[in-house]
Amino acid sequence: xxxxxxxxxxxxxxxxxxxxxxxxxxxxxxxxIADMFTASGIDLRExxxxxxxxxxxxxxxxxxxxxxxxxxxTGGIGPTHDDITxxxxxxxxxxxxxVDPRARALLLTRIAEKDLNEARLRMARIxxxxxxxxxxxxxxxxxxxxxxYVMAGIPSVMQAMLDEVLPxxxxxxxxxxxxxxxxxxxxxxxxxYGEIQKRHPDVIMGSYPFFNEKGFFTRLVxxxxxEKKLSAAKGEVEAMVERLRAEKKIGA
Amino acid sequence: xxxxxxxxxxxxxxxxxxxxxxxxxxxxxxxxIADMFTASGIDLRExxxxxxxxxxxxxxxxxxxxxxxxxxxTGGIGPTHDDITxxxxxxxxxxxxxVDPRARALLLTRIAEKDLNEARLRMARIxxxxxxxxxxxxxxxxxxxxxxYVMAGIPSVMQAMLDEVLPxxxxxxxxxxxxxxxxxxxxxxxxxYGEIQKRHPDVIMGSYPFFNEKGFFTRLVxxxxxEKKLSAAKGEVEAMVERLRAEKKIGA
Numbered sequence: 001x002x003x004x005x006x007x008x009x010x011x012x013x014x015x016x017x018x019x020x021x022x023x024x025x026x027x028x029x030x031x032x033i034a035d036m037f038t039a040s041g042i043d044l045r046e047x048x049x050x051x052x053x054x055x056x057x058x059x060x061x062x063x064x065x066x067x068x069x070x071x072x073x074t075g076g077i078g079p080t081h082d083d084i085t086x087x088x089x090x091x092x093x094x095x096x097x098x099v100d101p102r103a104r105a106l107l108l109t110r111i112a113e114k115d116l117n118e119a120r121l122r123m124a125r126i127x128x129x130x131x132x133x134x135x136x137x138x139x140x141x142x143x144x145x146x147x148x149y150v151m152a153g154i155p156s157v158m159q160a161m162l163d164e165v166l167p168x169x170x171x172x173x174x175x176x177x178x179x180x181x182x183x184x185x186x187x188x189x190x191x192x193y194g195e196i197q198k199r200h201p202d203v204i205m206g207s208y209p210f211f212n213e214k215g216f217f218t219r220l221v222x223x224x225x226x227e228k229k230l231s232a233a234k235g236e237v238e239a240m241v242e243r244l245r246a247e248k249k250i251g252a
Numbered sequence: 253x254x255x256x257x258x259x260x261x262x263x264x265x266x267x268x269x270x271x272x273x274x275x276x277x278x279x280x281x282x283x284x285i286a287d288m289f290t291a292s293g294i295d296l297r298e299x300x301x302x303x304x305x306x307x308x309x310x311x312x313x314x315x316x317x318x319x320x321x322x323x324x325x326t327g328g329i330g331p332t333h334d335d336i337t338x339x340x341x342x343x344x345x346x347x348x349x350x351v352d353p354r355a356r357a358l359l360l361t362r363i364a365e366k367d368l369n370e371a372r373l374r375m376a377r378i379x380x381x382x383x384x385x386x387x388x389x390x391x392x393x394x395x396x397x398x399x400x401y402v403m404a405g406i407p408s409v410m411q412a413m414l415d416e417v418l419p420x421x422x423x424x425x426x427x428x429x430x431x432x433x434x435x436x437x438x439x440x441x442x443x444x445y446g447e448i449q450k451r452h453p454d455v456i457m458g459s460y461p462f463f464n465e466k467g468f469f470t471r472l473v474x475x476x477x478x479e480k481k482l483s484a485a486k487g488e489v490e491a492m493v494e495r496l497r498a499e500k501k502i503g504a
């Protein structure tokens with residue numbers, strides 16, 4: 001199977017930051033990246049959140065970059081001492097890191113030379129062999145090295161970097177999906193729904209209960225790369241829902 | 253050091269569900285658990301999000317439960333075929349799983365016996381040796397086995413389960429924290445702030461930039477278990493901020 005025609009492209013996200021684990025900052029990046037990947041035909045397979053601790057970042061980077069086609073990190077690329085993502089990624093990949101003339105020049109497009117102090121120069125420290133990831137909001141770049149993409153933690157900056165990078169990624173065949181609102185409780189459809197899943201192994205059939213003032217209800221989501229297979233499963237599920245609703249005397 | 257007097261108690265969270273990785277559902281549990289743990293004196297050290305795949309759940313459960321004092325999982329304990337958390341946790345711990353009479357009785361407090369079908373009975377399947385975790389919203393229980401706490405994915409149910417469990421957990425000495433709004437950019441304070449960190453190794457000194465219509469600003473968060481150490485570092489950071497603001501001619 002040729003890489004460029006592979007049906008499935010996988011990715012992981014590594015969120016780096018004490019502030020997410022303490023609850024002080026609520027992550028807004030995972031959901032956005034998940035949406036963008038799904039829309040692009042990239043399967044997000046795993047997410048990890050780790051603190052600003054070098055050994056933890058190095059271990060997670062190596063676990064994830066070797067297992068998935070892409071690894072995206074967020075957070076820890078600013079100018080303060082707790083921003084250790086670039087150094088940690090360099091360490092994980094076994095490459096050196098130094099102030100990069102391209103990154104330094106970028107910073108100087110927005111910062112006067114007299115203000116380019118030791119702290120700000122940290123933002124120009126880029127692992128050897130990396131490509132810069134620009135963004136429209138901040139002069140400080142992210143970077144890509146191998147299959148690792150290092151992005152900012154601030155959502156608006158992260159989103160701008162992701163927009164920059166997405167068109168350059170290899171993508172797989174998109175998972176098409178259909179959502180069926182059943183008006184039923186999960187327990188009423190679980191057994192027959194599971195039987196339909198057995199007949200349609202290439203369709204990923206999820207069941208998502210939710211709770212509102214009227215009680216518990218269920219949305220079913222079917223996903224597949226093959227539209228015919230998706231359509232066949234959908235037909236069976238819709239017939240099942242209709243039958244169960246008739247049995248329960250629930251109106252359309 | 254006696255367990256009951258240990259200063260630090262650690263935990264991990266494992267979020268289980270395709271729907272979080274696809275972006276279809278945005279996680280609301282991680283931030284809530286992080287807040288509750290921080291308020292209780294439990295250090296959340298790692299979070300992972302994995303799909304509804306048994307091998308992935310088993311591997312993550314074993315990696316996390318052996319490394320941290322507590323592991324909390326969310327998601328995958330409903331009545332449909334994609335709810336495989338209980339089976340996977342049993343497998344990870346090497347124990348058997350079967351319909352638990354206590355859980356079955358619980359379900360019957362809300363469900364008529366005629367409606368306790370095969371699907372709903374899945375929610376009473378509990379690993380051998382586990383304790384049930386009740387909740388006020390749904391009759392279906394979570395469970396605790398060893399240091400692993402298995403909770404629902406629906407936020408309101410998860411929160412009710414967490415409320416049930418939190419008072420029973422061993423907790424550590426809380427990290428006290430102070431937040432200092434600097435009105436400065438990170439690059440202007442990074443170097444002197446890092447020097448203060450070097451003098452106060454027992455204080456965790458974070459720096460959190462944010463962006464609004466007026467530009468980039470920075471909040472500093474100092475955390476420590478020892479109030480005197482926290483106070484000493486805070487004094488130095490406040491003096492630094494005052495000095496830098498005077499240099500930059502920023503009003504109070």
